[in-house]
Amino acid sequence: MAFKSVRVSDISGTEGSDEDFVTVVVRKHPELDEPVQFDALPDEIKGIKSAGDLVVLEIKNGETRQVVVTLAEFNKLSPNIKDIIANADGLRGRRKGFRPSAA
Incomplete structure (x- = not known):
């Protein structure tokens, strides 16, 4: 028996290889007590604009x-x-x- 590990975007649920993903760290947010992180594909976050x-x-x-x-x-x-x-x-x-x- 073998196990297969699959990486999935937390935003869309799209599967991909490890190399396809970026990790997004949320350091401060009004609803958080501590930093969190999630996986996303670059195309899913390309619309984020710097302030x-x-x-x-x-x-x-x-x-x-x-x-x-x-x-x-x-x-x-x-x-x-x-x-x-x-x-x-x-x-x-x-x-x-x-x-x-x-x-």
């Missing part, structure tokens, strides 16, 4: 929320926003300019 240049922000003030804005809207925060983000601290390691005391 353009987006900036994803995480705003922390006791609680954390994620905000997605256009690049144009983000740039309105300050006339020198490019310098601000170029000199901003990364999330890992020490803050820029920090030197531990040599005591």
